[in-house]
Amino acid sequence: MTKQAPIAVIAGGGDLPGLVIRSALAQGRDVVTIAIKGEADASLSAFNPVELGWGQIGKLFSTLKSRGVRDVVLIGAVQRRPDFTSILGDFGTMWRLPRIIAAVVGGDDHLLVKVAGIFEREGLHVVGAHEVAPGLVANPGHVAGPKPDAKALSDMELAIQAVDAVGRLDIGQGAIAVGARVVAVEGAEGTDAMLERITALRANGRVRSKGAAGVLVKCSKPQQDLRLDMPTIGPQTIQKASDAQLKGVCVEAGRVLVVHRDEVERLCNELGVFLYGCTRNEDFEGHEG
Amino acid sequence: MTKQAPIAVIAGGGDLPGLVIRSALAQGRDVVTIAIKGEADASLSAFNPVELGWGQIGKLFSTLKSRGVRDVVLIGAVQRRPDFTSILGDFGTMWRLPRIIAAVVGGDDHLLVKVAGIFEREGLHVVGAHEVAPGLVANPGHVAGPKPDAKALSDMELAIQAVDAVGRLDIGQGAIAVGARVVAVEGAEGTDAMLERITALRANGRVRSKGAAGVLVKCSKPQQDLRLDMPTIGPQTIQKASDAQLKGVCVEAGRVLVVHRDEVERLCNELGVFLYGCTRNEDFEGHEG
Structure with a gap:
């Protein structure tokens, strides 16, 4: 540059x-x-x-x-x-x-x-x-909201594996794990629609947990040209994650845009949804907060 | 036995x-x-x-x-x-x-x-x-409806790769590829809901093709205990695949139940949706009908 x-x-x-x-x-x-x-x-x-x-x-x-x-x-x-x-x-x-x-x-x-x-x-x-605009991407580790607990970190790890698998095949950028099980993988529908699907699956009992549980993970694809197309989250993502009764949202550090950052962090605190920055292949076992 | x-x-x-x-x-x-x-x-x-x-x-x-x-x-x-x-x-x-x-x-x-x-x-x-009840599973190769063309076989192969990747992670059993792109991966929502999603994504223009295109693939997970839980398709699957403007449905031969077989085959012919039995890791390039 x-x-x-x-x-x-x-x-x-x-x-x-x-x-x-x-x-x-x-x-x-x-x-x-x-x-x-x-x-x-x-x-x-x-x-x-x-x-x-x-x-x-x-x-x-x-x-x-x-x-x-x-x-x-x-x-x-x-x-x-x-x-x-x-x-x-x-x-x-x-x-x-x-x-x-x-x-x-x-x-x-x-x-x-x-x-x-x-x-x-x-x-x-x-x-x-x-x-x-480097301020628009997340740093690694805990960013906002409550700290993720061990179950959330374990769901995060599962969802990262899923995103990694579908990312390599150039399919999608997101996945959701709830209760040690990947319940949604993002295709052409986009992240918002995937979150809405989990809200619906909770309503009809196909996804169950006592209280909030689970994590949305969003990463770029390994081969993705970030100059042309970056995965993005914003306040709506946090709101919809809360609607889907998830514990948190995890984005790949440095490679996913977090827009309206102040509003995102305010919502994380208000709704009790954490935001976390991960790097691929990171071992989350040792990061228990 | x-x-x-x-x-x-x-x-x-x-x-x-x-x-x-x-x-x-x-x-x-x-x-x-x-x-x-x-x-x-x-x-x-x-x-x-x-x-x-x-x-x-x-x-x-x-x-x-x-x-x-x-x-x-x-x-x-x-x-x-x-x-x-x-x-x-x-x-x-x-x-x-x-x-x-x-x-x-x-x-x-x-x-x-x-x-x-x-x-x-x-x-x-x-x-x-x-x-x-061995009559309830599909044999390998073309089963019913029109013969798949080269594009459909290529979409089939892509969707098999996707199912294979998510199956290994114990996530799901189905995926849909349209126009050389995997557009949906099945999670907790099930195959019918995934097909309905494609119908909706076609209506809002996020999945596009001239006329019918694409294939639903459904396989068992590699580690799945088929004594306890088998993937299943039936007439409703063919109808919903037709609603989603897909060219066909592909099931893993011997490892997916096809219920109401007569009605499935009648619908395949009536709606112009093919039914195909695949085996994992099969090279579809040479199978062009």
């Missing part, structure tokens, strides 16, 4: 781009905010963004060059896959079209890797949000 | 016990049907069952002995975990109580293993439904 040059944050939807921009500014970085039209949140107007649509890729690169940008963060949700009519935009878009079409056709992971390749062929470096 | 001696089918709820009894009778075996009170289906009355409650364990063993039973099949759902008041039953229950309490306390898997142990200490053999 070049310290002096400004970084560009190319912002999709949600509040994550704003958090990354604020965190980068707090580190003394200059930030050029590019808001993707129809995707980026209106609150980004505070950062005086350049608004660009899918067809303005020529203008995107000329803007980044004129501002002296070398590092680019791609962050936020993109709901709409661009269609080809909106891509037939400016001249700079036109001559890059073959590469862009090649990127748009194909699976999601390939798309992001190819998009990053397009940036790199323009001489730009795609960097991860955690590199410009 | 002793050919001449009658087998006992100790029947919990659902229609599986009746199917096993019918299949065993069709093989020329004598069957003593024990219907668990409050659990077994009323349709078992066709087999002239001995009805026994949780507190009649003494009577259970005396009945099995007087009928010359050596092989016992435990089959069907048990909704109610017996409570201790109902267990304080006959004299034969009383003196076995310490063992029974030890069995009832603890996780589900342990419970079944311990229950089997109680039978074996009475000189009985607990056998699997597939051993007395």
Whole structure:
């Protein structure tokens, strides 16, 4: 990362781009905010963004060059896959079209890797949000809320094993263990839906415990390119973990974004849900709090 | 298995016990049907069952002995975990109580293993439904419906890998791959709920394909004791796979029960969903139909 040059944050939807921009500014970085039209949140107007649509890729690169940008963060949700009519935009878009079409056709992971390749062929470096906003990831060990007890640490270890197994197969990033048993593994549904499933399974008696028990574990996949796609938790994750009567949430330290950190920690304390940072293959036996 | 001696089918709820009894009778075996009170289906009355409650364990063993039973099949759902008041039953229950309490306390898997142990200490053999009713499991290869194409075989292979990984960790028995991506892994929710999840994820666009695509794979866990607990599919599985716009269903040959086989095959043909029997670690590349 070049310290002096400004970084560009190319912002999709949600509040994550704003958090990354604020965190980068707090580190003394200059930030050029590019808001993707129809995707980026209106609150980004505070950062005086350049608004660009899918067809303005020529203008995107000329803007980044004129501002002296070398590092680019791609962050936020993109709901709409661009269609080809909106891509037939400016001249700079036109001559890059073959590469862009090649990127748009194909699976999601390939798309992001190819998009990053397009940036790199323009001489730009795609960097991860955690590199410009290190305050958004968890440290290893106990982070917030009550301390995990031995049963919770043991459930955590089981769920880490499960996440590890499905992560290696590029399936998912999350798992939940309750009472020494893995009860949910995350697929395409996402973490929130998986937590809601446990709430439902508790209601119908398929997952049982006396009082709160169990842990949600969320890790990145070993082969995951964190510059392009990072697992994320936030206050909603803590709330839903509490609804599912879990004891806590464990995220891989340094490799999972924790957004709205203050609110996350407040909720952990208020709801009695711990937040813990783990590293893979860590032996939890000795960490009993 | 002793050919001449009658087998006992100790029947919990659902229609599986009746199917096993019918299949065993069709093989020329004598069957003593024990219907668990409050659990077994009323349709078992066709087999002239001995009805026994949780507190009649003494009577259970005396009945099995007087009928010359050596092989016992435990089959069907048990909704109610017996409570201790109902267990304080006959004299034969009383003196076995310490063992029974030890069995009832603890996780589900342990419970079944311990229950089997109680039978074996009475000189009985607990056998699997597939051993007395081999017609209830699938053979390897194409079973019903259209032939799987190359994409379906490739999705099948991916889902088998996922089931294998979670099976080794004793998590679940099922997974679904669509479009070269594992989109769901089964936990405590069960196969039907997992299929319904894919139907919902298709509706909200998180799982996409042009037309039907993808395969549900269901296997036993490598360490699973098939005498006590076998994965099962039936007509509902085929219907829900069709609702989820899958191309087919793949079960581990010899180790997954296919109930209501005729109806399953009719639905496969009617809905255009294939049924395939796989063996673990099989190379599907060469099986393109």
